[in-house]
Amino acid sequence: xxxxxxxxxxxGKVNALRAVSLTVNQGELVTLIGANGAGKTTTLKAISxxxxxxxxxxHFEGEDITQASAKRILALGIAHCPEGRRVFPYMTVQExxxxxxxxRTDRSALTEDMERIFTRFPVLAERRSQMAGTLSGGEQQxxxxxxxxxxxxxxxxxxxPSLGLAPNLVERTFDIIMEIRAQGTTVLMVEQNAYxxxxxxxxxxxLESGQVALQGxxxxxxxxxxxREAYLGG
Amino acid sequence: MKTALLCLWLAVLLTVPLWLTDLYFLHILITTGIFxxxxxxLNLLLGFTGQLSLGHVAFFGIGAYTSALxxxxxxxxxxxxxRFAVAPKPVWLAFLAGIVVxxxxxxxxxxxxxxxxxxxxxxxxxxxxxxxxxxxxxWVDLTEGPMALSAIPPFTFGIPGLWEETIYxxxxxxxxxLGVAILSYLxxxxxxxxxxxxxxxxxxxxxxxxxxxxxxxxxxxxxxAVVSAAIAGAAGGLYAHYVRIIDPDIxxxxxxVTMVIMVITGGKGTLAGPIVGGLIxxxxxxxxxxxxxxxxxxxxxxxxxxLIVFFLPDGIVPAIRSWWEGRVGPLAEPEPAExxxxxxxxxxxx
Ligand SMILES: Nc1ncnc2c1ncn2[C@@H]1O[C@H](COP(=O)(O)OP(=O)(O)O)[C@@H](O)[C@H]1O
Ligand SMILES: [Mg+2]
Numbered sequence: 001x002x003x004x005x006x007x008x009x010x011x012g013k014v015n016a017l018r019a020v021s022l023t024v025n026q027g028e029l030v031t032l033i034g035a036n037g038a039g040k041t042t043t044l045k046a047i048s049x050x051x052x053x054x055x056x057x058x059h060f061e062g063e064d065i066t067q068a069s070a071k072r073i074l075a076l077g078i079a080h081c082p083e084g085r086r087v088f089p090y091m092t093v094q095e096x097x098x099x100x101x102x103x104r105t106d107r108s109a110l111t112e113d114m115e116r117i118f119t120r121f122p123v124l125a126e127r128r129s130q131m132a133g134t135l136s137g138g139e140q141q142x143x144x145x146x147x148x149x150x151x152x153x154x155x156x157x158x159x160x161p162s163l164g165l166a167p168n169l170v171e172r173t174f175d176i177i178m179e180i181r182a183q184g185t186t187v188l189m190v191e192q193n194a195y196x197x198x199x200x201x202x203x204x205x206x207l208e209s210g211q212v213a214l215q216g217x218x219x220x221x222x223x224x225x226x227x228r229e230a231y232l233g234g
Numbered sequence: 235m236k237t238a239l240l241c242l243w244l245a246v247l248l249t250v251p252l253w254l255t256d257l258y259f260l261h262i263l264i265t266t267g268i269f270x271x272x273x274x275x276l277n278l279l280l281g282f283t284g285q286l287s288l289g290h291v292a293f294f295g296i297g298a299y300t301s302a303l304x305x306x307x308x309x310x311x312x313x314x315x316x317r318f319a320v321a322p323k324p325v326w327l328a329f330l331a332g333i334v335v336x337x338x339x340x341x342x343x344x345x346x347x348x349x350x351x352x353x354x355x356x357x358x359x360x361x362x363x364x365x366x367x368x369x370x371x372x373w374v375d376l377t378e379g380p381m382a383l384s385a386i387p388p389f390t391f392g393i394p395g396l397w398e399e400t401i402y403x404x405x406x407x408x409x410x411x412l413g414v415a416i417l418s419y420l421x422x423x424x425x426x427x428x429x430x431x432x433x434x435x436x437x438x439x440x441x442x443x444x445x446x447x448x449x450x451x452x453x454x455x456x457x458x459a460v461v462s463a464a465i466a467g468a469a470g471g472l473y474a475h476y477v478r479i480i481d482p483d484i485x486x487x488x489x490x491v492t493m494v495i496m497v498i499t500g501g502k503g504t505l506a507g508p509i510v511g512g513l514i515x516x517x518x519x520x521x522x523x524x525x526x527x528x529x530x531x532x533x534x535x536x537x538x539x540x541l542i543v544f545f546l547p548d549g550i551v552p553a554i555r556s557w558w559e560g561r562v563g564p565l566a567e568p569e570p571a572e573x574x575x576x577x578x579x580x581x582x583x584x
């Protein structure tokens with residue numbers, strides 16, 4: 001479904017990714033793990049068109065999207081849940097969801113999709129005209145996920161969805177992501193919490209200093225001595 | 235309730251020349267109106283996209299000079315053998331050209347500075363205003379430099395050939411400015427309440443997220459800059475044909491500062507903010523002038539500004555709105571998603 005081959009990315013003179021190759025197949029849940037600054041966010045930015053790569057190629061369902069615009073990539077079916085601040089704080093819940101399919105203009109399908117999201121996250125329905133900034137951390141996370149789903153993506157990219165959430169919410173978030181996958185949406189997720197990421201995924205890639213250091217099934221990586229040593233605390 | 239207030243407000247504005255017979259005060263209202271239009275245009279950039287244009291007066295001045303020069307006509311000896319002469323054009327045509335040229339410069343500035351934004355935009359706009367001022371000062375063949383462009387024709391109304399009326403009087407000038415102000419308000423309102431406006435607000439609130447949902451940042455910022463510059467150019471054109479003499483001092487930094495003050499005190503990012511701020515800072519100097527010299531006036535402005543920022547950090551309009559909502563319940567029609575402390579769109583180097 002998604003094929004990345006020999007991807008190079010730079011921020012000015014800083015080389016953030018070097019010859020990164022990875023594949024995500026239809027229906028998989030693939031995770032990207034690695035230390036801070038390893039290049040995980042950069043990889044997702046390159047896929048979603050926010051950072052044009054300087055070398056290599058990215059194909060999505062056979063189409064070359066290496067230099068495509070963010071808009072085009074979203075229209076093709078890749079949604080991105082970026083790291084950091086997750087919502088538009090001074091827009092209502094409903095407006096935030098609408099931003100998720102900003103590109104679409106068909107109102108009726110939009111309303112339908114929104115109802116779908118509200119059915120999935122009833123708490124958002126209750127707060128639909130509340131400012132997103134006044135929601136709790138967990139609710140904001142659900143809103144962010146709901147927004148990503150608004151564009152009916154085939155592939156969703158999650159960047160550190162557990163960051164800054166209370167432990168019970170972290171678990172809830174991972175459950176939601178697994179549900180999304182179970183319903184047929186492919187997922188590529190970046191996660192610092194290596195143990196959780198490896199437990200829940202089909203396959204995983206370990207990034208170190210902008211390069212793929214290891215790849216394999218979640219179990220392969222869980223068993224790998226280097227991963228155990230450096231990322232799972234021995 | 236809100237509609238009733240709006241009608242009352244419009245009725246007051248429309249009947250002013252009928253009951254305000256003091257021509258000096260009418261003059262004050264006209265210039266206040268012109269600067270309010272400029273403040274509204276600045277608010278589109280500063281309030282709705284979070285980009286601070288500290289050279290905004292450049293667009294105002296470009297509109298004024300373009301409109302004045304085209305209505306006067308000019309004759310330039312560009313090289314030994316090449317002369318570029320323009321015959322005087324009708325004022326309305328010159329005025330429209332001023333809007334277009336100002337909008338064009340908005341586009342240019344947007345193109346060169348929005349790739350980087352933030353502080354760079356502030357610097358580019360300041361420098362731009364200074365460069366334009368120097369051009370106006372030194373290109374004497376075209377602009378008369380410090381000798382000023384004078385005897386600029388006033389607006390003419392009517393149907394060519396049938397009936398025409400040149401407006402020298404204050405009353406019709408007042409209605410002209412009011413008309414342009416209402417039109418500008420409607421254009422800005424239409425823009426910020428549309429999908430485009432939603433995109434601009436998204437950018438201001440959370441730029442990384444906005445780009446990730448497919449909003450083309452640069453495109454929307456440039457659109458805002460063009461509309462903003464064009465409206466500022468319209469204000470400049472009105473000024474030129476009303477005052478009928480302009481010199482390079484029109485580009486002074488202090489005018490931009492005045493606009494910024496109007497927008498911030500009134501409430502940036504609200505539609506009514508620049509109008510309230512514009513009226514206050516248009517009329518305040520007149521009230522102060524009777525008992526304070528210019529230096530004292532600036533000190534009073536400064537103090538007033540500090541008080542506003544301290545007690546009403548969002549400006550007057552949002553403060554009144556929240557007070558009203560606290561007592562009576564939400565207003566029927568909300569303003570486009572507002573931001574209490576509109577931070578400049580967070581910059582992410584990419
Ligand atoms: N906006 C930026 N400008 C310059 N360098 C950056 C920027 N973002 C990230 N980098 C650098 O690129 C490398 C990879 O960063 P990133 O992809 O954010 O890592 P991760 O998400 O794995 O923590 C790091 O060395 C980081 O310092
Ligand atoms: Mg990261």
